Structure formats: structure tokens, C-alpha cells
Amino acid sequence: MVDALQEAHRILVERGVFVDARPDSGVSARVRAKSARGTVIGTIGTQRLTKMDDTMSDRAVREVLRRRLFRSRRRGRLWHAIPFEDSAELNDYLRDHLRFSRRVHWLVPPARRGTPLFVERAVRFEILEKRSNDELTSARRRD
Amino acid sequence: MRCFRAQVNVTVSSGRTFPGGLGFLRPPAEIELGAYGLDLRGLRVADIGAGEGRLALGAARAAASVLAVDPDRGALARGRVEARRQGISNVKFSEGAAQSLRLPDASFDVVIFSWTL
DSSP states (O other): OOHHHHHHHHHHEEEEEEEEEEEEEOOOOOEEEETTTTEEEEEEOOOHHHHHHHHHHHHHHHHHHHHHHHEEEEEEEEEEEEEESSSHHHHHHHTTTSBBBSSHHHHHHHHHHHHSEEEEEEEEEEEEEEOOOHHHHHHHHHH | TTBBBSSOOEEEEEEEOOSGGGGGGSSOOHHHHHHHTOOOOEEEEEEEEEETTHHHHHHHTTSSSEEEEESSSOHHHHHHHHHHHTTOOSSSEOOOBBOOOOOTTTTTEEEEEESOO
């Protein structure tokens, strides 16, 4: 992963911008009923191995920041809603999913769930800026 | 670089749903690029791990040029078809892997890894 970030650094101009965006496995996806802004009726976690992968990706980003290849300019999160007709369609979707847990953790009994369903997942992003060669040289001198 | 817009609210919600096509499984390009708060006008953008070019095609509407890189030839081919369908001519699709990009040094203003790392 650090290799990929080094490649991104190489092809960027000085002070060029690098964007890293990924699903945020630190936050459970929310299942909402009836509309994308409806009541939260369940949550969906992330598979353990995927969480480990995400931790490694986070470490890789921290590593290139530590090496002063980039500086962090901004972080944020956006939410993305995916619609499903009903729980059967959602379960089909989760069955083969590479990131999400296989099951919804329902917060309400079946009779109170309603349809359609919306899975609202968090996507985190970080905007990095490539440091100029002058900055990198002076930072290394200071070290 | 001048591509930074004024500070944006870092938490945004699509607040919309997008049924139809595989694209609805990821945020629409305009929502995701809007969240980044970057002004891509006139810039050279590389979308690494671009898949079918969901984000690359969105970025191409503002950027001077976009290169979409992905190891999946099939996805790249679908992206080319979609670019033609949308009449977008400033995006190129190229096979490659993020770890070893066959691209010259210092050739892009913006590099995007979306769902890539």
C-alpha cells in the first residue's frame, strides 16, 4: 500500500493533491426504513478481515505523512444511501458482500421495519498535498 | 495549488437515492467530488483504480484531462463505451496497477484513489 502511495507521490506535481477515499469501516452502516432519511431500524458492521485491511491502509497513509511526502489538508466523511426493495433483497446483497457483515443487526422487530430499505454507508476521505522538494529538503535537514 | 476551494463542510450527505445500474452502489461522482471540495477546472487528473470510470467521467466534466487507470480490462472497456455515450473526449482509460504506474514523474495535478487502497 505504501508502494501505491509512493507512486501517487511520484506522478504528482509539487503541491499536487492526492485524494484517498474509502468506505469507513469504523462506522456501522445504518439501515433506514421508508426513505433515505427515515428511521434507523438496523445497523450493518464490517467483516473482521476487511477492518484489518482498512487498518493497514490507514497505516500506509500515516507512513507517507510521517515521511513528509505529503501534508494532510482536510478529512471528511460523506454518506451514501443504497436502496433495497425489502429485507430479502438486502439479505441477497449482503450474502456475497466483501466488506459488510452478512447480517443486519435489527433494532426493531420485523413488524415495525417497513419498506423500502436504505443502507446508508459512511465513506471517509482525506485530502493530502504533495510537499514541495524544498520543503522536503529542509524538513530532512531539520531531522 | 489553486484547486482548493474554500473550506467545505466536511460531512455531507447525498440525501438522494440512485436506483438503476451498478453505479448506485457507489456515490455519484458529483456528490463524491463535491465532498472533496476541489476545483478541478483546467487540471490534469489521474483516477487510479478507476474501474468503469464512475469518478473519472465525473471529473472529466471540469478537468482539462483525466486518465483512468485500472487492472480490469473489461471495466476499462465499459468505461470507454460510457465515455463515448456521454460525449466525453478528455478521458483516457489505461490498464495498470497502482503499485507500478507506467506514467511520467510529475505529470498530474490531482491523483485520486477512491476505493483503491
